[in-house]
Amino acid sequence: MKSLLLSLSLGISLLFMGCGKGDSSNSTPPAPITDEQGDEENIPVVEKLVSNPGIHKPTHILQFRNHYVSAELENNKLAIFDSFDLKKIDYFDPRTIDKYFKFPHFLAISPNGHLLISNSWGKSIVEIEDLDGSGWKEFSGLVGNEFNAPHGICVDEDGWIYVGDSLNSRLVRFKDMQGSSWQVFKDVDRKIAYSRQLVCKNGAIWVSNSYENREGLNPGQGSNVLRIDNFTSGKVKTIYKDENTNITGILPLDDILLIARWGYNNDIVAINFENGESFTVKNSHNELGIPYGFFEDKDKNRIINAYFGSFEANPGGFAVLKR
Numbered sequence: 001m002k003s004l005l006l007s008l009s010l011g012i013s014l015l016f017m018g019c020g021k022g023d024s025s026n027s028t029p030p031a032p033i034t035d036e037q038g039d040e041e042n043i044p045v046v047e048k049l050v051s052n053p054g055i056h057k058p059t060h061i062l063q064f065r066n067h068y069v070s071a072e073l074e075n076n077k078l079a080i081f082d083s084f085d086l087k088k089i090d091y092f093d094p095r096t097i098d099k100y101f102k103f104p105h106f107l108a109i110s111p112n113g114h115l116l117i118s119n120s121w122g123k124s125i126v127e128i129e130d131l132d133g134s135g136w137k138e139f140s141g142l143v144g145n146e147f148n149a150p151h152g153i154c155v156d157e158d159g160w161i162y163v164g165d166s167l168n169s170r171l172v173r174f175k176d177m178q179g180s181s182w183q184v185f186k187d188v189d190r191k192i193a194y195s196r197q198l199v200c201k202n203g204a205i206w207v208s209n210s211y212e213n214r215e216g217l218n219p220g221q222g223s224n225v226l227r228i229d230n231f232t233s234g235k236v237k238t239i240y241k242d243e244n245t246n247i248t249g250i251l252p253l254d255d256i257l258l259i260a261r262w263g264y265n266n267d268i269v270a271i272n273f274e275n276g277e278s279f280t281v282k283n284s285h286n287e288l289g290i291p292y293g294f295f296e297d298k299d300k301n302r303i304i305n306a307y308f309g310s311f312e313a314n315p316g317g318f319a320v321l322k323r
Helices: none
Strands: 005-007 012-014 045-050 058-064 067-072 077-081 090-092 104-109 115-119 124-128 137-139 150-155 161-165 170-174 194-201 204-210 223-228 237-242 246-252 256-262 267-272 278-281 290-297 302-309 317-322
Touching: 058 317, 067 104, 104 194, 115 150, 124 150, 150 204, 161 194, 194 290, 204 246, 223 246, 237 256, 246 302, 256 290
Parallel strands: 058 104, 058 290, 104 150, 150 194, 194 246, 246 290
Antiparallel strands: 005 278, 012 237, 045 317, 058 067, 058 302, 067 077, 077 090, 104 115, 115 124, 124 137, 150 161, 161 170, 194 204, 204 223, 223 237, 246 256, 256 267, 267 278, 290 302, 302 317
């Protein structure tokens, strides 16, 4: 089983220890990891890879109205299916109701049970009540304070909707599609640059964050995973960093953190919260290309990662991970 785990390069580090709690200010990176270290029973394994000509560059997936729904980045549609044999795929194309997506990225379930879509290059968040597009609402931010390429989106247990407003280099939250109780994260240390997947879990907001060297973004190198325990404090904790590649998707579980990396890696990393051991999940670097957003499919006791493919011919697909 140990042969299923690949050691990580020395350019990455876990910046805290102890069940996902801790402060990076007084911690040090763990020792280099070898194939002989780690409790391999905790590391997910890619059980199968799934692709189909009807799936084209998915970036995220979740369950809604008893269906799986994925955002199709370049087709500007939602793909809808019931199982990962992908024998039957339906679509929601907003042009059928005289609306549009422009590079949709991430999905979430709203406080009222509707589907939220980050319509990234459309510079808006879209809410629909059902998969025929009924109840379409679109929110572009407040007047004079609009979104610019919103990516990650999640909803916490108190009903706050969080959005990673990527090209504005900020995180915002609000209560509904009118922007009620709108708040901008203070980010006193200017850590947030170009965020991708957001995860709301156990009272914290987790952020996959990359430094894109674009004008107007907060400066930095590589990428990191950030955790916000108190939104109003303006403070973030750096959980993990990689100076050599971009991070796309993240999924904090009870005992490990999963990270999707885009670049020379194109793989998924699993990090043990308790002891800091880090492993690359075998077969996560594969023909599907770039791993992107995670979905924890609790009903089936599995994890799904949407693989974007590439900016060229590779259409991507899905990896099904089991523990």
